[in-house]
Amino acid sequence: MTPAVVPHPTLSRERERETIGETMGETATDAAPLSTRLEKAVQTLSPRNAGVTLNLVFDGETARRGTAEPTSISEGGALAAPHLLKRMPRAVDAQGQEVPAPTGLRALVRTHYLGILHDTAFKTFFSAWVTATLAPAQAGLYVSLATGLFTAPYLLLSAWAGRLADRTDKARLINRLKVVEVGLAVGGAVALALGSPWGALAVVAALGTRSAVMSPAKYSLLAERVPADKLGGANGWLELSTFLSLVVGTAVGGALASWGAGALASVGFGAAALLGWWTSRTLLTTGAPVTPPAAGSSGPAPKMPAKLVRAGLAIAFFWLLSSVIQMNIFQFGAQTLGVGTGMVTGLLTAIGLATGTGAVLAGKLSKDKVELGLVPLGAAGVALFLLDLGLFGGGSVVRAFIDLSLLSVSAGFFYIPLNAYLQQESPAEARGRFLGLANLMTFAAILGSAGVYWLLATALTLTPAAVFTASAALAVAAAVPTFWFLRGPLKDLFRRVRA
Structure with missing residues (x-):
């Protein structure tokens, strides 16, 4: 067995690389299989030379010559450099083509769907239950x-x-929150069995707290798992499941x-909570390795760029207008x-299904990019x-x-496209925080929609018809800056269509 190399305390890092490389011999070259280099590394490993030896294993001949830049391994950190991960063995198909790591997108969509299904069904049941069993004033309060x-x-936790x-x-995090959701389903069953509205x-x-905490993690994970050229389509399917x-x-x-x-x-x-927890387990076993969070990620968030602030405000406006329409639709149906x-x-069902369909179509039309046009x-x-x-x-139900x-x-x-753009352009180390801020804008707008509807x-x-006309005026006012800021992507879209 080749004796372990114990470098002199004053030996330079460059000379240390050369010494260990000579000891490891030909196995330090780029051509040597990773398993062979690992086996040889065990024979040369010591606490003092661990960083350099691991660099030799993963970086090969370039590290032995001392020409490679020190990686996070040689600096004593975690294995974080993406180029090292690419050299790890990957699954291949029958033709020898590399098989991409499963993203877990289907599991994320199912987990997302089941969570919102549980939330919505429980809230609706609760509202109908108290309305049927309590006095009108008391039911309205609940x-x-x-x-x-x-x-x-x-608003408080985003x-x-x-x-x-x-x-x-x-x-x-998502998996643990789904475990919490199972516990909440049990608590809800007990409350209903006891007939306790409180x-x-x-x-x-x-349930609202669990959803608020999970939201940035879901959309951040989507951006981590899905390649940039597929992000628009993935958002389309996720939002279809939402509606x-x-x-x-x-x-x-x-x-x-x-x-x-x-x-x-x-x-x-x-059952919905249990199935959601079960599907979330798949997220733990799929997806490519991800760089660990940066050391400063728990500190103050970097300033949100103006382009992302505009995207967040546009998304918030979408939900404000959507909320006004939903509040007005009942009066429009009855009076008009x-x-x-x-x-x-x-009609409300048509709104939900059509919005989901539009989301999927937008994802399809985006093809290999986030299509802001x-x-x-x-x-x-x-x-x-x-x-x-x-x-x-107002003159025709069909119209x-x-x-x-x-x-x-x-x-x-x-x-x-705005949602996908916000995910893609947010830096990885602050993506959750930026998405959390966008959530804050969105739900502030949803609360503000009640004031807008009251005003109108x-x-x-x-009248209900006039409320829709006034809302159209708000939509026009929002469309004008949208065309201005996105005139470039719009021209590119028309150019590609003509081609």
Whole structure:
């Protein structure tokens, strides 16, 4: 056996490389298999020369000659350099082509879907349950508290949740929060069995807290796992699952409440939580290795660039306008279209499904990049179809349905590229914090939408149709700067279409 090399304490790093390289012989060359270099390294390893020896193993001949720059290994840090990871053995198919590491995208989409399904179904069941069993004034108080307590954590915890996502393993954080969700499902079942509105309200607040903490981790993990040229499409599928879960959760929660099926509801909520935890386990075993968080990632967040602030504000405006439309749709159906709650529910379902469809189409059209050229087109579509709905949609349910559907598809074109851009352009070491700030903007806008709707419908006493027309004016006002700031990507999009 070759004796271990114990360098002299004053031996230079360059001479140390040469000495160890000579001892390791030909196995230090780039051509030698990694397994051979590892075996030889064991024979030469000592506490003093560990860093240089590992560099020889992974960097090969260039490190032995001392021409390679010191890596984080030679400096005593963790294995973080991406070029080292590329030299590790990878899976190959029958033709010898490298098989990319599974991203876990499907597991993330399923985990996301089941979480929102559980949240929405439980909130809807709770609202319908208290409405059916309590006096109107008391039920209204509970419903208002449920909305506020579910939303408040997004305002209070988004910045902290972003910092947490930046300094922890995001997949493991999501998995642990899904375990918490299972516990909350059990707590909800107990509250419903005891007939305790306050207990169920506490579960609603806890579900909102869990969702707020998980949100930056989910979207940061998406940007980590999915290549940049696939990020638009991945966001499209994720948002389709968002709107599907909202539609299905509302329908399921309302149906279970109308049947008085509290026990069945508890079983269903528990099943959704358990399945969500199960799918989140896949996230722990998929995805390529990721560079550990930077040492300063837990410190003050770097300043958010102006381009990302604009993207965050545009996303917040999307949700503000969406909330105003949803609040106005019931009055529009009753006063303008003259239809009942069932038809209005159908219109809301169309909005959710069409927005999800627009999200997927935006992802498909983005192809191999984040296509910001779609954003101005989406803004124009939202303004155009919202204006048509306000001026002419009141005379026909069919026309209102078409306007709302096309409006929602346009909204997907507007929202998805901006969301993907925000994820892609945020630096990895601060991505969670930037996404957390964007969440803060979004939910501040959602709360602000109540004030906007009050101003239009109550203070200005506008009819429901006129509220849509005024909302179209807001959409036009937002579309103008959108076209200005994104005129370059829009021209590039038209150029590619003509080609």
